[in-house]
Amino acid sequence: MKQKPLLKLATLSLCALLLSGCWSKRELNELGIVTAIGIDLQDDQYKVTVQVINPSEVSSQEMTTRTAVSTYTAVGNSIFEAIRRLVTQTPRQVYMAHVREIIFGEEMAKKGIGKALDFLSRDHEMRTDFHLTVAEGMEAEDLLKVLTPLERIPAEKAYSSIKAGEKYWAPVQSVKISDVLSAMLSEGDNPVLTGMRVVGDPEQGSNLDNVEKVNSPTRIKISRLAVFQKDHLAGWLTENQSKGYSYIVDKVHSSAEFVPCKDADKGGITLEVFDSTSSMEAVVQAGNPKVTISINIEAGIAEVECPLKLSETAVIHQVEKQFEKRMNNMVTGTVEVLQQDLKSDVLGFGELIHRTDKTYWKTVQEDWENIFPDVETDVKVNVKIKRTGTIVDSYQKDMEG
Amino acid sequence: MPRYSRRKRQTPKEETSTDKLGKSLQTNIAQFKQTLGDSTDIVIRNFKAGQTGSMDIAVLYTSGLVNEAIVHDFVLDTLMVQIRQTPLDTIEKQDYQIIKDFAMTGGNITDIDTMGKLFDHVLSGDTVVMLDGSIQAMAIDTRDWESRGVEEPSTQSVVRGPKEGFTETLRTNTALMRRRIKDENLWIRTKPIGKKSKTDVAVVYLNGVADEKVVKEVYHRLDKINIDAILDSGYVEELIQDETYTPFPTVYNSERPDTIAAGILEGKIAIIVDGSPFVLLVPALFVNFFQAAEDYFQRADFSTLIRMVRYLAFFLAMLTPSVYIALTTYHQEMIPTSLLVSLSAQREGVPFPAFVEALLMEITFEILREAGVRLPKAVGSAISIVGALVLGQAAVEAGIVSSAMVIVVSLTAISSFVSPSFSFAISIRMLRFGFMILAATLGLFGILLGLIILTLHLSSLRSFGVPYLSPMAPFIVADQKDAILRFPRWKLTTRPRLISQQKITRENGEAPKPPKRSRRKKRKKQE
Structure with a gap:
């Protein structure tokens, strides 16, 4: 009996734990799982569109006439307000932990996304592994309406498209909120976002028959980068320029590069890039900054249309030279566009110069936007062909003979 | 009156x-x-x-x-x-x-x-x-009565190993022990217990190997028993165990003479009760309930692997429903998106919260299991059909439970039968419900809290003076060879430190090697 008070105390304190009773409990079927959020502007207010999964459609084995996702749109003074207002339309509480994509409409991106990012990084419910993208030439709302084949959830399609694009093709990048914030907030660096666009009629894309055809008439395409000047959209890079950007900032995992033969109408050689490393160095000489970009590419020969004797080292060297030249052009083109047309330092030259020469940076810090276009650049590309594939010499020669 | x-x-x-x-x-x-x-x-x-x-x-x-x-x-x-x-x-x-x-x-x-x-x-x-x-x-002495012969034990069956089991007759059982350990130090002392039943209870141990203090303690506890009748060794177990209010058994029991003999050789003490084929073995440690007889009959590497599976099954049986409840009601962000979508699709139209759903299924399973054990064998198949069809299929199709929950409950049920000791499986099944309540009220936090309390409780337990969690707590390096892992036989050279405090060494272990090739032969080969 002596030990009983302690036991009572323990029991009571354990019961106290249970008093919180199912606090913040949510059953799965009370959740509207959001996979993508689109943010647009409408008369100074935010127009938020969410793409909510219809779980039974997504995982059902049978064909149904209902779509796998639904979109809801609400307008509010802030993003959070708009999202809460969604409840007036959705039957369930919006649950945002599984958001895969945040899409900004182009108009919104031009006006600036900085204020919207506060909610995205502050909200506790959201994970930080979603991608930030820009809808090219349209509102995010329209993009979110397009149904996609293969992947039933369009946002999931976009997510894996970006992942695959980043891994095997290189012009797109999976940009996370932390990347954008750090690039936006540091002086001498600017963010890029992946662009998404709709090919075909967006209105038709929201129809179920869009996915009932082998060749869907309306599709979402992810192929290039949106360049930002601080928090607003400065312009777009082409697919090749986007690739060039990826090479410069050392984000290429694997890609394919084509160069024509000497005799141009015979076709060309394609390389499979399987490793690329780049480094940038800055020097300031007599008040003139100069940046050297060196890129080392390791590649294998993927496809040959020219009559070449690849078993000879000299020929391989020759091909390497050709590619170096081509890559040089591509990268230089990217730098030129960024410096002359878009005037946005997404390559982080400013940061680099800051690190190399602090005193010089202090003098140009305020005026960096104007100085950036005049920074002298030097691009050095080194291509190394490591493999020629399962056949060595091209048989094109024999075919001709 | x-x-x-x-x-x-x-x-x-x-x-x-x-x-x-x-x-x-x-x-x-x-x-x-x-x-x-x-x-x-x-x-x-x-x-x-x-x-x-x-x-x-x-x-x-x-x-x-x-x-x-x-x-x-x-x-x-x-x-x-x-x-x-x-x-x-x-x-x-x-x-x-x-x-x-x-x-x-x-x-x-x-x-x-x-x-x-x-x-x-x-x-x-x-x-x-x-x-x-x-x-x-x-x-x-003309004692001789109708009794069951030595048969294969109905529990703890093995694929490889002796198939003899204890019977209800004390003399047969002591004979089974003698046949395994023909040592003069194997002492068997019998004493009638129970005022009315006067059941013979035999204490069997290896003198000089078993810790004398523990032997004395066993006699002391047996002497203290003051009861009308002993009808099964379970009576004795309940009357001599260290702690009543614990879900964990602190006395091991087995129907297998080889298991008991192995225990005696380690320095443990067996208590054979006339009229029960289940022989008690003390002290019993937590790890003992994960050691099956077959571990020692099969190769060491295989036994180690299987033993790890048993530990995994232990946690699965205890925690699967509670983790499922915690994840689906509190921590949806931890579930991969595609899994979440399919889980929530299954939950569409399910009327109860996940906790009630789990409780419903678990209780139904317990009822089924109990019915299966008690019912005559002929009805057993009928019960399993009702269980499988009504619970597994019809309940899901009717939308009362989600199919994921059926998977969770089945996994739990199967895992709980992996434990080689039935008495231990019972304790897991009891704890499961506690964890489910904790998960339903506090989520993963509650589960962790429960695990901490469980660990504390386990550390506080003792079986005849030996810490229940040894050789983990206190950590004894030498005894790790036969706890979670099972080392090759030639490495099992010492008896468990805390159980037999005398004659620690068993044998001088040496790895078996192929005979060395003689030099002459080698030379010949080179030529």
């Missing part, structure tokens, strides 16, 4: 137990008969022996508990036929000693001088010979 009647019933018994036998045979028999209430299974054969037939002899035994052939051939035949020509009446007074020393051919004869002992011997299967005029009687 009830008090009065109780006292009345008890009084005569106490008197008879210490009563000395009288000289008059007829008085003794009359008292014997009266106390037993003329029970029909008691045989009292009264006859005259000796040349002149002047010696009054009575033979008493319980029909069914004795081998009638032995009683007839060695007792009745001797007394009535073979010593017919002996002039018994001439020797006077020494008749008893003469008959005992020269006539009786039984192997084990005991002298009796009180009424109590008379009852004990007759009722436990001995044949008692009483002589008129003698204050002593002799009890001849």
Whole structure:
């Protein structure tokens, strides 16, 4: 009996734990799982569109006439307000932990996304592994309406498209909120976002028959980068320029590069890039900054249309030279566009110069936007062909003979 | 009134137990008969022996508990036929000693001088010979009754290994032990426990290997038992265990003689209870409940792997439903998106919260299991069909439970039967419900809290003075060889440190190697 008070105390304190009773409990079927959020502007207010999964459609084995996702749109003074207002339309509480994509409409991106990012990084419910993208030439709302084949959830399609694009093709990048914030907030660096666009009629894309055809008439395409000047959209890079950007900032995992033969109408050689490393160095000489970009590419020969004797080292060297030249052009083109047309330092030259020469940076810090276009650049590309594939010499020669 | 009647019933018994036998045979028999209430299974054969037939002899035994052939051939035949020509009446007074020393051919004869002992011997299967005029009687061991033979144990079955199991007869069981350990230090001491049942309880241990303190403690605890009847070793287990209020068993039990023998060789103490094929083994540690007999019959690497699976199954059986509840009601962000989508699709239209759903299924499963155990075998298949169809399929199709929950419950159910010890599986099943409540109220935080409390509780447990969690807490490096891992046999050189505190070394282990090739052969090969 002596030990009983302690036991009572323990029991009571354990019961106290249970008093919180199912606090913040949510059953799965009370959740509207959001996979993508689109943010647009409408008369100074935010127009938020969410793409909510219809779980039974997504995982059902049978064909149904209902779509796998639904979109809801609400307008509010802030993003959070708009999202809460969604409840007036959705039957369930919006649950945002599984958001895969945040899409900004182009108009919104031009006006600036900085204020919207506060909610995205502050909200506790959201994970930080979603991608930030820009809808090219349209509102995010329209993009979110397009149904996609293969992947039933369009946002999931976009997510894996970006992942695959980043891994095997290189012009797109999976940009996370932390990347954008750090690039936006540091002086001498600017963010890029992946662009998404709709090919075909967006209105038709929201129809179920869009996915009932082998060749869907309306599709979402992810192929290039949106360049930002601080928090607003400065312009777009082409697919090749986007690739060039990826090479410069050392984000290429694997890609394919084509160069024509000497005799141009015979076709060309394609390389499979399987490793690329780049480094940038800055020097300031007599008040003139100069940046050297060196890129080392390791590649294998993927496809040959020219009559070449690849078993000879000299020929391989020759091909390497050709590619170096081509890559040089591509990268230089990217730098030129960024410096002359878009005037946005997404390559982080400013940061680099800051690190190399602090005193010089202090003098140009305020005026960096104007100085950036005049920074002298030097691009050095080194291509190394490591493999020629399962056949060595091209048989094109024999075919001709 | 009830008090009065109780006292009345008890009084005569106490008197008879210490009563000395009288000289008059007829008085003794009359008292014997009266106390037993003329029970029909008691045989009292009264006859005259000796040349002149002047010696009054009575033979008493319980029909069914004795081998009638032995009683007839060695007792009745001797007394009535073979010593017919002996002039018994001439020797006077020494008749008893003469008959005992020269006539009786039984192997084990005991002298009796009180009424109590008379009852004990007759009722436990001995044949008692009483002589008129003698204050002593002799009890001849003729015990033999219908019993189950040695069969394959119904629990803890093995694929490879001995298939003998203990039976309900104490003597058979001690014989099974002797046959495995033919060492003079294997001591078997028997003591009747239970005021009414007088069940023989044998303590078996390897003298010099078992910790003497623990042996003393076992005797002490057995002596303290004051109970009417012991009908199974479970009675003894409950009366000698260290801690009553714990879900975990602190006494090991097994139907397998090899398992018990292995325990005895480690320095543990076995308690065999007459009438129960389940032999107790103390001290029992947490890790013992994950060691199956087969671990030692199969190769070491395989046994280690299987043992790890058992630990995994332990956690699965305990935590699967609670983790499922916690994740789906509190931590949806931790579930991969595609899994979340399919889970929530299954939950569409399910009317209950996940906790109620889980509870419903778990309870239903427990009911099914209980019914399956108790029902006659012929009905068993019907039950399993009802269980599989009604619960598994129809409930999901009717939308009362989600199919994911059926998977969770089945996984839990299967995992809970992986434990080689049934008594341990029960404790897991009990804990599961506690964890489900914690998960439903506090999510993963609650589960973690429960695990911390569980660990604390386990660390506080002791089995006959040995920490329950050893060799993990306290951590003993040498004993890790046979805890979660199972090292090769030649490495199992020492006995568990805390169980046998004497003679730690078992054998000098050396890895088996192929014989060395002689040099001459080598040279020949090179040439």
